[in-house]
Amino acid sequence: MRILVTGGAGFIGSALVRHLIRHSGHEVLTLDALTYAATLTALAPVADDPRYRFVQADVCDAAAVGRAIRGFRPDVITHLAAESHVDRSIDAPAAFIDTNVVGTFTMLNAAHAYWQGLPPVERARFRFHHISTDEVFGSLGDTGAFTESTPYDPRSPYSASKAASDHLVSAWGHSYGLPVILTNCSNNYGPYHFPEKMIPLMIVKALGGERLPVYGRGENVRDWLYVEDHVRALQAVFERGAPGRRYNIGGNAERRNIDVVRALCALLDRLHPRPDGRSYAGQIDFVADRPGHDLRYAIDATRIREELGWAPQESFETGLEKTVRWYLANADWWRPILAERAADQRRGLAQSPNGFFNASR
Ligand code: NAD
Secondary structure (H helix, E strand, C coil), X not given: CEEEEECCCCHHHHHHHHHHHHHCCCEEEEEEXXXXXXXXXXXXXXXXXXXXXXXXXXXXXXXXXXXXXXXXXXXXXXECCCCCCHHHHHHCCHHHHHHHHHHHHHHHHHHHHHHHCCCHHHHHHCEXXXXXXXXXXXXXXXXXXXXXXXXXXXXXXXXXXHHHHHHHHHHHHHHHCCCEEEEEECCEECCCCCCCCHHHHHHHHHHCCCCEEEECCCCCEEECEEHHHHHHHHHHHHHHCCCCCEEEECCCCEEEHHHHXXXXXXXXXXXXXXXXXXXXXXXXXXXXXXCCCCCECCECCHHHHHHHCCCCCCCHHHHHHHHHHHHHHCHHXXXXXXXXXXXXXXXXXXXXXXXXXXXXX
16 A cells, blocks of 8 residues: 655654554655654665655645645555644644644645545545544543543643544544544654653653653653554554544553653663662652643553454563663764754743643642
């Protein structure tokens, strides 16, 4: 098949592209605007493959998107392009509305026009696969997990923009019959993760001898998903998932942030001890919390397991060790990013720490 991957130069998109080129016979076109979050070096391992192509374009640019689709004639569009960092969305939400809402609308319109003109066999095979987040469901208490029918309750500008995009995708399925599929996944981690996100940030700061900034008391819980498990799930969904269906994807690996950071420190103590022999855990520093910080996310991935036979291959321990080893071996990838883009600057404190809605719940 021909797979068009928007956002293919980002963290998950590039993992998907590398996976498809290495482990499937599919042809891949990456469409990406190359924002601050993109790293073309993450695509270097497959860039010379004859089944791989790249086009630089903004998903809000209807003419460029239309040209790319008509030229490539995809069987599947996997739509990952997005502004993805919650802290940045609190400081500067406009780009999130543009890319995540208007960009998804533009992609849907272009996909619909193209799909209508396809011959019947290709029309039946086509899928528009939208990649979204568990953050659209809001925050959980101490128990329970998000299912595909959990009501939406987004609480950050990021999750609200993703929720809006999910509703648009669903509407294009219902109103126009476009064969859409939606997946909502939990927090990803693994190689090539931009070092402003928690796990890579902690690794590079630890190695740099800096303080490890844990938000609040580190009690927020995330359900961690190794990125290579995620991309296998995405492939299963667009190859075998039913049109109009939604699938939650999670790693079955809930951890408190502070426990993640302690586990990282323990791994680094073993794999790359500090010169003074002390533990990296001594660098942990509790800092001001993210405003409106959702307490807990957890995914119930029963549907994708039962219907498509997918399950994560990595436990949190094996995935985290692979990740730490990768960052230790690939400083050539992340050091230039830190130098060029001030990736570790603290963001997302622009608003009052007790937002109105937060206080009222
Ligand atoms: P990322 O920030 O690493 O990459 C996003 C990519 O999209 C970048 O390459 C960027 O250049 C591109 N992009 C941004 N704006 C664009 C535009 N206007 N036009 C074209 N390209 C544009 O993001 P990621 O972590 O790889 O996430 C990918 C998708 O998965 C997103 O839709 C995100 O909401 C979703 N998601 C991510 C996670 C996670 O843990 N990373 C969890 C749940 C859902």
